[in-house]
Amino acid sequence: ARSSHLQLAAFALGTVGWILCTISMGMVEWRVWHVDNTTIISSGVAWVGIWKVCFISYLHVSPGYKEQFCHKLSGYDSSIPHEIYAAQGLLLIAMFMGLLGVTATIFALRNVYMGVPRKTLITHFFLVGGCFYILAGLCVLIPVSWNFYSVTHNQSIAFPPSYDMPSSPAAQEAGAAIPIGIVAVVLLLLSGTFSLSYRFPATANAITK
Numbered sequence: 001a002r003s004s005h006l007q008l009a010a011f012a013l014g015t016v017g018w019i020l021c022t023i024s025m026g027m028v029e030w031r032v033w034h035v036d037n038t039t040i041i042s043s044g045v046a047w048v049g050i051w052k053v054c055f056i057s058y059l060h061v062s063p064g065y066k067e068q069f070c071h072k073l074s075g076y077d078s079s080i081p082h083e084i085y086a087a088q089g090l091l092l093i094a095m096f097m098g099l100l101g102v103t104a105t106i107f108a109l110r111n112v113y114m115g116v117p118r119k120t121l122i123t124h125f126f127l128v129g130g131c132f133y134i135l136a137g138l139c140v141l142i143p144v145s146w147n148f149y150s151v152t153h154n155q156s157i158a159f160p161p162s163y164d165m166p167s168s169p170a171a172q173e174a175g176a177a178i179p180i181g182i183v184a185v186v187l188l189l190l191s192g193t194f195s196l197s198y199r200f201p202a203t204a205n206a207i208t209k
Helices: 002-026 082-113 119-152 177-196
Strands: 031-034 045-048 052-057 067-072 171-174
Touching: 002 082, 002 119, 002 177, 031 119, 082 119, 082 177, 119 171, 119 177
Parallel strands: none
Antiparallel strands: 031 045, 031 171, 045 052, 052 067
């Protein structure tokens, strides 16, 4: 079991990376827009996620109160930029791939620490788990990098009028979801590398099936 300590670390890193991927996917703070017109967006700040757009407004509420308004982004809406539409699909795939990677690694570690001498079985499950981790990391890397590029170039989004959002901000910055996604990518890729590096102990009396 000593030879699998690195793979145990891979399981821990992969699990945390998968959780961070899920958190990032659900957050609305992918892009933080700063707007000049505060008539509707009272705080002057709006958050653009991959599933919805939100902002704080004092409009239509009692004085002294504020309310957060959100509009869901539909995959069928032509105004949604490609990087957000791609992020919706790729992060769902990443979450599924990460879960498969965690499951495969658990099964392999279970066999190792229970002393099951099935060399081929254990090696294959670590291999499968590592591949799933790496695929999940790549699926997170693409939308995170693409959206970060859009933020740094201050790209606009033609929101429908019903969203009460300007088509372009005065300025924008990366929200918390992007650095969380970057950390998830690093952890998932490390986890995949560690899982793929497993070598069954040559001294063990292993069954090769």
